[in-house]
Amino acid sequence: MTNRELEVLREKLENINLQLLALLNERAAIVKQIGEVKKKAGIPRFDPVRERKMLDDLVARNEGPFDNATIKHLFKQIFKASLDLQQEDVKKHLLVSRKRQEEDTVIQIRDVLIGGAAKEIMAGPCAVESYGQVRAVAQALRQAGVKILRGGAFKPRTSPYDFQGLGEEGLKILKDVADEFGLITVSEIVNPAHLDMAARYIDIIQIGARNMQNFELLKAAGEADIPVLLKRGMSSTIEEFLFAAEYIVSRGNAQVILMERGIRTFEKWTRNSLDISAVPLLKQESHLPVFVDVTHSTGRKDILVPCAKAALAAGADGVMVEVHPDPSTALSDASQQLDIDQFHEFVNGLKKSGLFSEMIGSK
Numbered sequence: 001m002t003n004r005e006l007e008v009l010r011e012k013l014e015n016i017n018l019q020l021l022a023l024l025n026e027r028a029a030i031v032k033q034i035g036e037v038k039k040k041a042g043i044p045r046f047d048p049v050r051e052r053k054m055l056d057d058l059v060a061r062n063e064g065p066f067d068n069a070t071i072k073h074l075f076k077q078i079f080k081a082s083l084d085l086q087q088e089d090v091k092k093h094l095l096v097s098r099k100r101q102e103e104d105t106v107i108q109i110r111d112v113l114i115g116g117a118a119k120e121i122m123a124g125p126c127a128v129e130s131y132g133q134v135r136a137v138a139q140a141l142r143q144a145g146v147k148i149l150r151g152g153a154f155k156p157r158t159s160p161y162d163f164q165g166l167g168e169e170g171l172k173i174l175k176d177v178a179d180e181f182g183l184i185t186v187s188e189i190v191n192p193a194h195l196d197m198a199a200r201y202i203d204i205i206q207i208g209a210r211n212m213q214n215f216e217l218l219k220a221a222g223e224a225d226i227p228v229l230l231k232r233g234m235s236s237t238i239e240e241f242l243f244a245a246e247y248i249v250s251r252g253n254a255q256v257i258l259m260e261r262g263i264r265t266f267e268k269w270t271r272n273s274l275d276i277s278a279v280p281l282l283k284q285e286s287h288l289p290v291f292v293d294v295t296h297s298t299g300r301k302d303i304l305v306p307c308a309k310a311a312l313a314a315g316a317d318g319v320m321v322e323v324h325p326d327p328s329t330a331l332s333d334a335s336q337q338l339d340i341d342q343f344h345e346f347v348n349g350l351k352k353s354g355l356f357s358e359m360i361g362s363k
Contacts, residue, residue, distance in 0.1 A: 024078070027078070027082070028081075028082060028085055031082040031085060031086065032085065032086065035086040045083060045086050046083055051079055054075070054079075055072055055075060055076070058071055058072075058075055059071060059072065094242065094243075094246050095246060095249040095250055095254070096242055096245045096246050096249050096256070096286045096287070096288055097242075097285065097286060097287075098284065098285055098286055098287050100287075101287045102287070103287065104116075104287050104289070105254065105255075105256075105287045105288050105289060106289070107227050107255045107257065107289060109184050109203050109204070109227060110184065110203075111147075112147050112148065112184055114227075114257060114289050114317065114318070115257070115288070115289030115317050116317075119312060119316075119317060119318050119319075119355065120146075120147065120148060120291075120317065120318035121144075121146045121148065121318060121319055121320070121321065121347065121350075122146075122148040122149075122150045122186060122291065122318065122319070122320040122321075123137070123141055123146050123148070123149070123150060123320070123321050123322070123323050123343065124137050124138075124141070124149045124150035124151040124322070124323055125137055125150075125151050125152075125322065125323060125324045125330070125337065126151075126152055126322050126324070126330065126332045126333040126336075126337060127151070127152040127153075127166075127170075127330070127331055127332045127333075128151040128152060128153050128166055128170035128171075128173050128174060128187075129166070129330070129331055130173070131173050131176070131177070133324070133325055134149075134151055134173050134174060134177045135177050135180070136325040136340065137149070137151075137323050137324065137325060137340070138177045138178065138180070138181045138183055139181065140323065140340045140343055140344065141181070141183060141323075142181045142182070142183070143344075144343070144344060144347040145347075146347065147182075147183055147184055148183065148184045148185075148186060148204075149174065149177070149178055149181075149183040149184065149185050149186070150185075150186045150187065150206075150320060150322075151170065151173075151174050151185070151187055152170070152187060152188055152332075153166055153167055153168070153169075153170030153171045153174065153187050153188075154167060154170075154187075154188055154189060154190050154191070154194070168197060168201075170187070171187060171197075171198060171201035171202060172201060174187060174201060174202060175201040175202065178203075184203045184204065185201070185202040185203050185204065186202065186203065186204035186205070186206050186229055187201075187202045187204075187205070187206060188205070188206040188207070188208045189205045189206070189207070189217075189221075190208070190211060190214075190217070191217070192216055192217050192219075192220035192221075195220055195221065195224050195226075196224075198226075199224065199225070199226045202226075203226070203227065204226070204227045204228070204229050204257070205221060205224070205226055205227070205228055205229070206228075206229040206230075206231065207221060207228060207229070207230050207231065208231050209231045209232060209233050209234050209261055209296075210233070210234075212230065212231060212232060212233035212236055212240075212241065212244050213233060213236070213240070213244060215247060218244060218247035218248050219247060219248075219251055221248050221251075221253060222247060222248040222249065222250060222251025222252060222253045223251050223252060223253070224253060225253070226253075226255070227255035227256070227257065228248055228253060228255060228256050228257065229257045229259055229291070230244060230245055230248065230256055230257065230258055230259065231259045231261045231293065232258070232259065232260050232261055232263070232278070234261075234262070234263055234264045234272060235263065235264050236263070238278055238281055238282065238285070241258065241278075241282075242282075242285065242286060245258060245286070245288060256288050257288065257289045257290075257291060257317075258282055258286065258288050258289065258290045258291070259290075259291045259292065259293055259320065260274070260275060260278045260279060260282070260290070260291070260292045260293070260297070260311075260316075261292075261293035261296045261297050262274050262275065262293070262296055262297025262298070263275050270297070270298045270299055270300060270303075271296065271297070271298060271299025271300070271336065272296065272297050272298070272299070273297070274292070274294070274297035274298060274307055274310075274311075275297075276292075276310050276311065276314050277314075279292060279311060279314040279315050279316050280314050280315050283315045289317040289318075290315070290316050290317055291316060291317060291318045291319060291320055292307075292308070292311035292316045292318075292319050292320070293319070293320040293321075294307045294308045294311065294319050294320070294321055295320065295321050295322040295333075295336050295337070296322075296336075298336075299335070299336045300336065301336065301338060301342060304321060304338070304346055305345075305346055305349040305350065308321070308346070308350055309349075309350065309353050309355060312350070312353075312355040313355060319350075321338060321343070321346060322336060322337040322338065323337060323338050323339075323340070323343045324337040324338070324339065325339065325340060326339065327339055
């Protein structure tokens with residue numbers, strides 16, 4: 001074969017490459033159109049029956065020199081790329097995406113800006129047990145300059161025999177104490193029917209890890225006119241977490257705070273594994289405020305300060321920690337809650353770190 005013959009064949013190959021490229025892009029454009037039609041009709045993007053039929057048809061028409069296995073492999077890659085293209089298209093259009101909104105969402109509740117320049121701490125007992133218990137914690141928060149009081153009134157527990165919370169009475173206690181000390185309140189709601197009632201007492205509703213994919217609750221929260229603190233599920237991916245937030249925002253409620261609270265792994269030395277990489281990823285992919293629950297992610301008092309520092313250094317807008325006047329008598333999560341003195345040490349440790357340069361009424 002002469003050099004000229006080789007050049008002619010190479011030119012043919014390059015022309016075929018260009019034709020293939022044009023056809024692949026044309027195919028991709030059609031796939032995107034199909035994706036839009038499926039989205040409007042509520043049809044799943046991936047159709048395994050349809051893919052199998054297309055592969056069978058291609059194999060039946062294959063005349064070589066590629067064998068059938070190779071043809072299947074090549075077209076499966078094309079099909080996968082097309083599905084990925086549809087998914088990327090969906091991500092670009094997510095309301096929670098940084099691609100849709102470049103500036104950070106800042107949620108204002110009275111004099112507190114969540115997601116703004118200042119870092120915030122949410123603190124309080126795992127469960128509301130009594131007026132005296134919550135008041136003692138609220139007084140400590142006020143002394144430390146912390147403005148957000150957390151406390152569980154409805155407690156979804158792993159065991160049905162564990163303390164389930166005081167319900168509406170617990171929310172009333174939170175409100176009475178918060179009004180006295182000028183604090184903002186956050187508490188978990190587990191039933192969509194309780195949202196309107198909860199809004200009368202608290203400032204932020206929390207959707208816990210076990211309810212992150214309770215889609216009816218997410219939809220109801222999206223239709224409520226109250227900020228929502230959404231915790232990441234214990235076995236959820238970051239993508240699933242953002243889609244859960246999208247359920248809320250897509251219903252009209254853009255006041256959503258994301259909270260990393262640790263994920264379930266094989267590790268036994270901590271209650272969960274704190275996924276610190278989730279913080280910069282969430283800040284990069286979404287415009288929503290991001291907090292880290294250092295209590296539930298670690299379950300250990302002795303490493304709360306360094307983990308909170310790591311969260312803030314990674315870009316978190318704040319942290320959550322559990323506090324109880326007498327943890328040994330707590331009705332839930334006794335071993336992981338800080339007492340009042342330990343809480344003051346925790347706050348002072350963060351203030352001294354310099355990571356709270358614009359923090360919470362620094363004293």
